[in-house]
Amino acid sequence: MKIYNFSAGPAMLPEEVMLKAQDEFCNYGGTQSGIMELSHRGPQFMEVLATAKQNIRDLMNISDDYAICFIQGGASMQFCMIPMNFLPADGVADYADSGTWSAKAIKEAQRFGKVNIVGSSKETNYDRIPVVRHWKPTENAIYLHITSNNTIAGTQYHTFPPVHKDVPMIADMSSDFMSRVININDFGMVYGGAQKNLGPSGVALVIIRKDFAERANKDLPTMLRYSTYIEKDSMFNTPPTFAIYILKLITDWMKDQGGLGVIEEINNTKSEGLYELIDRSDFYSSPVYPGSRSKMNVVFRLPTEELEAKFVKEAAQNGMTGLKGHRSVGGIRASIYNAMPLAGVETLVDFMIQFEKENG
Amino acid sequence: MKIYNFSAGPAMLPEEVMLKAQDEFCNYGGTQSGIMELSHRGPQFMEVLATAKQNIRDLMNISDDYAICFIQGGASMQFCMIPMNFLPADGVADYADSGTWSAKAIKEAQRFGKVNIVGSSKETNYDRIPVVRHWKPTENAIYLHITSNNTIAGTQYHTFPPVHKDVPMIADMSSDFMSRVININDFGMVYGGAQKNLGPSGVALVIIRKDFAERANKDLPTMLRYSTYIEKDSMFNTPPTFAIYILKLITDWMKDQGGLGVIEEINNTKSEGLYELIDRSDFYSSPVYPGSRSKMNVVFRLPTEELEAKFVKEAAQNGMTGLKGHRSVGGIRASIYNAMPLAGVETLVDFMIQFEKENG
Numbered sequence: 001m002k003i004y005n006f007s008a009g010p011a012m013l014p015e016e017v018m019l020k021a022q023d024e025f026c027n028y029g030g031t032q033s034g035i036m037e038l039s040h041r042g043p044q045f046m047e048v049l050a051t052a053k054q055n056i057r058d059l060m061n062i063s064d065d066y067a068i069c070f071i072q073g074g075a076s077m078q079f080c081m082i083p084m085n086f087l088p089a090d091g092v093a094d095y096a097d098s099g100t101w102s103a104k105a106i107k108e109a110q111r112f113g114k115v116n117i118v119g120s121s122k123e124t125n126y127d128r129i130p131v132v133r134h135w136k137p138t139e140n141a142i143y144l145h146i147t148s149n150n151t152i153a154g155t156q157y158h159t160f161p162p163v164h165k166d167v168p169m170i171a172d173m174s175s176d177f178m179s180r181v182i183n184i185n186d187f188g189m190v191y192g193g194a195q196k197n198l199g200p201s202g203v204a205l206v207i208i209r210k211d212f213a214e215r216a217n218k219d220l221p222t223m224l225r226y227s228t229y230i231e232k233d234s235m236f237n238t239p240p241t242f243a244i245y246i247l248k249l250i251t252d253w254m255k256d257q258g259g260l261g262v263i264e265e266i267n268n269t270k271s272e273g274l275y276e277l278i279d280r281s282d283f284y285s286s287p288v289y290p291g292s293r294s295k296m297n298v299v300f301r302l303p304t305e306e307l308e309a310k311f312v313k314e315a316a317q318n319g320m321t322g323l324k325g326h327r328s329v330g331g332i333r334a335s336i337y338n339a340m341p342l343a344g345v346e347t348l349v350d351f352m353i354q355f356e357k358e359n360g
Numbered sequence: 361m362k363i364y365n366f367s368a369g370p371a372m373l374p375e376e377v378m379l380k381a382q383d384e385f386c387n388y389g390g391t392q393s394g395i396m397e398l399s400h401r402g403p404q405f406m407e408v409l410a411t412a413k414q415n416i417r418d419l420m421n422i423s424d425d426y427a428i429c430f431i432q433g434g435a436s437m438q439f440c441m442i443p444m445n446f447l448p449a450d451g452v453a454d455y456a457d458s459g460t461w462s463a464k465a466i467k468e469a470q471r472f473g474k475v476n477i478v479g480s481s482k483e484t485n486y487d488r489i490p491v492v493r494h495w496k497p498t499e500n501a502i503y504l505h506i507t508s509n510n511t512i513a514g515t516q517y518h519t520f521p522p523v524h525k526d527v528p529m530i531a532d533m534s535s536d537f538m539s540r541v542i543n544i545n546d547f548g549m550v551y552g553g554a555q556k557n558l559g560p561s562g563v564a565l566v567i568i569r570k571d572f573a574e575r576a577n578k579d580l581p582t583m584l585r586y587s588t589y590i591e592k593d594s595m596f597n598t599p600p601t602f603a604i605y606i607l608k609l610i611t612d613w614m615k616d617q618g619g620l621g622v623i624e625e626i627n628n629t630k631s632e633g634l635y636e637l638i639d640r641s642d643f644y645s646s647p648v649y650p651g652s653r654s655k656m657n658v659v660f661r662l663p664t665e666e667l668e669a670k671f672v673k674e675a676a677q678n679g680m681t682g683l684k685g686h687r688s689v690g691g692i693r694a695s696i697y698n699a700m701p702l703a704g705v706e707t708l709v710d711f712m713i714q715f716e717k718e719n720g
Contacts, residue, residue: 003392007399010601018386018394025382026375031681032363034378036560036606039367039682072432072562073583076597080581108581195598200396202432202562202600221440221468223433237436238555240562240600241370246396321391322399 004344007322008151008297008335009175009196017249017339036242045241048248049234055251059260062184062207069206069229070239070247074193075101075174078204079108082170082189085216085226087113087142094118094141094167099126099150100328101172109145116141125329126153128289132161143168143188149176151196152326154299154333155292160186168212176296177205178254179338180264188212194243196296197337199250203243254338263338270336270345271295277349283360284352287331298334299325308332311355318351320344364704367682368511368657368695369535369556377609377699396602405601408608409594415611419620422544422567429566429589430599430607434553435461435534438564439468442530442549445576445586447473447502454478454501454527459486459510460688461532469505476501485689486513488649492521503528503548509536511556512686514659514693515652520546528572536656537565538614539698540624548572554603556656557697559610563603614698623698630696630705631655637709643720644712647691658694659685668692671715678711680704 005012028035029044038044053068062068071077082105087093091113095106097120109115116138119130137144144164148171149156156176163169168188177192184190189208195201206229213226222228228236257263275293278284284300286293302308308331312324325331336345365372388395389404398404413428422428431437442465447453451473455466457480469475476498479490497504504524508531509516516536523529528548537552544550549568555561566589573586582588588596617623635653638644644660646653662668668691672684685691696705 005391005393005397007397007402010397010400010598012393012397015386018397022382022385025385026378031365033365033372033681037365037367037370037372037378040370040561042367042682072434072437072600074432074597077432077583080583084581111579111581193598200600200602201400201598202603219471221444221471223437223440237434238370238553238561240432240560240603242560242602243562243600321393322402 001319003319003321004340004347005321006334006336006340006344006348008326008333009193009337010201011196011335011337012339013199013246014250014253014339017246017253020249021246035245038241040235040238040241045245048241048245049239052244052248052251055248055255056205056207059178059251059254060182060184060207065211066184066207066209067213067230069208069226070234070244071204071206071229072202072240074195074201074204075172075191076104078172078191078206079105080111081224081226082143082145083109083112084220084224088217089113091142092116092138092140094137094144096120096130096135096144096146096161097122098129098147098155099153101150101152101174102145102147105145105147105172113142118144121155125287126150126155127287128292129155129157135161137164137167141167143170145170145172147172149173149294149296151175151297151335152329154288154294154297156294156296158291168209175337176294178251178260178263179267179296181260194247196335197339199247200243203240203247205247266342267295267336267338270340270342271298273345273349274298274334274336277352281356283356296335296337298336299329299331301331305330307359310359314355315348315351320348320351361679363679363681364700364707365681366694366696366700366704366708368686368693369553369697370561371556371695371697372699373559373606374610374613374699377606377613380609381606395605398601400595400598400601405605408601408605409599412604412608412611415608415615416565416567419538419611419614420542420544420567425571426544426567426569427573427590429568429586430594430604431564431566431589432562432600434555434561434564435532435551436464438532438551438566439465440471441584441586442503442505443469443472444580444584448577449473451502452476452498452500454497454504456480456490456495456504456506456521457482458489458507458515459513461510461512461534462505462507465505465507465532473502478504481515485647486510486515487647488652489515489517495521497524497527501527503530505530505532507532509533509654509656511535511657511695512689514648514654514657516654516656518651528569535697536654538611538620538623539627539656541620554607556695557699559607560603562600563607565607626702627655627696627698630700630702631658633705633709634658634694634696637712641716643716656695656697658696659689659691661691665690667719670719674715675708675711680708680711
């Protein structure tokens with residue numbers, strides 16, 4: 001039986017990427033060594049690094065005004081590096097609070113300076129992206145921070161807030177990075193852990209406008225300054241070479257797919273299939289406001305928690321794993337990142353129809 | 361032709377480990393997913409994490425007085441986390457300066473408090489471990505920091521400094537971690553990047569005495585506090601799951617070898633073979649004081665830089681790669697970590713004898 005893994009992350013990677021990485025695992029380019037056994041300053045890894053960066057530039061249409069950095073510690077380390085670099089004690093940063101991960105970013109920023117929460121959907125259990133026209137931005141905010149996709153609540157910005165020239169927008173894109181076309185020029189910085197759409201856990205991709213990076217506090221430990229990664233091309237110390245190698249293979253794969261426009265269309269088709277079924281059913285229901293529904297993490301409820309437990313169990317027996325909702329909110333969550341093929345979503349839809357017939 | 365990779369790190373891993381990881385790369389435990397595609401909170405990775413930790417406890421004979429943590433950012437991140445957690449602005453930390461990496465650790469510590477360099481071999485180009493009986497320790501130092509093996513200079517502590525009850529000793533063991541038997545109870549903390557003896561780059565192993573960890577500054581960003589890793593079992597955020605999985609396989613392999621006592625004996629045999637040849641030859645010479653020679657990184661010189669370049673080139677043609685010395689010091693460096701088999705060293709010794717005959 002074919003197994004589809006709907007885990008929220010670490011998540012499934014494209015089958016072609018996994019097979020290629022397996023094939024050359026012990027013998028990269030005829031060296032009789034795996035890429036993870038080779039020096040990070042040798043020609044093999046240097047080429048991997050350069051190609052990964054160029055692929056990202058090509059796919060996202062990124063100019064030389066931006067630097068592409070690979071930093072360890074995941075998005076959680078960025079939650080502290082951002083205010084540490086940019087937010088002085090007497091400065092104000094604007095944060096939109098759209099879920100658990102936004103709240104964690106806010107908590108870290110409050111150690112360094114003042115945080116103004118421009119909008120929050122906490123009172124409605126994060127069932128939507130806070131409505132942007134009601135936001136209360138600070139004049140002269142140091143930056144605006146948003147979370148573009150909320151893995152736990154299953155929400156996503158369908159359009160981004162308007163750009164204010166003097167207030168760089170920073171987006172945590174951990175769970176929808178490179179899943180759709182965005183205009184990078186609207187952002188001062190975007191970042192995310194790789195373990196949803198880009199690779200294994202253990203590396204964060206940070207894309208930062210160079211003139212914004214120059215505003216950073218210079219009196220910081222070497223490993224916590226963005227300038228270290230920019231000036232040393234993410235090679236001040238040994239980078240996580242294998243994670244970057246997988247990211248390189250995944251961005252190769254994205255180009256082979258036809259780029260982010262094509263990938264976005266497939267992602268639209270995948271999520272629409274699920275939301276249509278949920279909306280026409282009296283058995284399944286979405287806790288998420290329609291205009292905020294995530295195309296990456298489709299969360300839904302069944303009539304009772306008992307039925308949800310039965311659903312998760314029987315889905316697993318039928319080859320669909322990782323469907324249990326986050327422990328903090330319960331319910332069902334189908335994570336359908338770039339690597340989830342349409343066939344996986346169709347299998348889930350068929351199972352949901354059958355499960356409703358038997359239990360509805 | 362069999363290729364032996366003498367790279368200083370990332371470095372070769374045991375062949376059995378690479379083959380096992382390749383075999384189950386796309387299908388871990390029958391899940392049809394690779395371990396890197398599975399949730400870090402699922403049963404498969406939780407077992408990997410628990411086994412990796414237990415293996416380390418067994419191999420190093422570590423009691424429950426110590427916590428075992430996996431932290432991203434390599435040893436370089438530890439260079440700043442250590443003083444950030446422990447060194448107040450008015451406190452003094454003792455550092456021994458035995459090479460480039462010690463100097464980097466010292467530089468980061470100086471941002472936070474006062475650093476007393478107890479001893480240094482900088483004036484003699486780091487050709488030895490600074491002689492401990494000449495050290496000038498601070499009374500009431502917050503901690504003492506040493507670098508147990510110096511990858512670039514090719515030096516290593518053969519015996520550790522005496523233990524002072526009130527001054528916890530911290531050792532950067534990046535390049536000789538688990539290569540020999542040590543008494544962990546002599547240390548407040550030992551740490552190292554994995555990419556020499558323990559696995560791929562992208563994870564640092566930190567072993568810290570819990571009562572020492574409790575002395576840390578509590579007012580720090582979440583990801584930069586040791587207490588976060590201790591309390592959350594290195595799972596506050598998504599850890600680098602694949603790197604920890606490889607580390608688990610490597611520690612399984614170490615147990616299969618018979619443990620650190622057996623591994624230490626093999627490492628002694630490997631390095632003695634090289635040093636004996638160097639010492640009896642007029643062609644090869646060691647720049648390192650005999651009592652400080654590293655068993656992990658054997659550095660040596662040839663009569664001229666031209667001959668060194670020829671040596672590196674012909675060695676590569678004969679299947680021995682990664683022998684060029686660090687760019688800052690030149691010469692030849694043979695890194696012979698745990699995974700380098702005796703046969704690899706014997707091949708190198710035979711080549712060196714032949715090269716001397718032809719060029720001596």
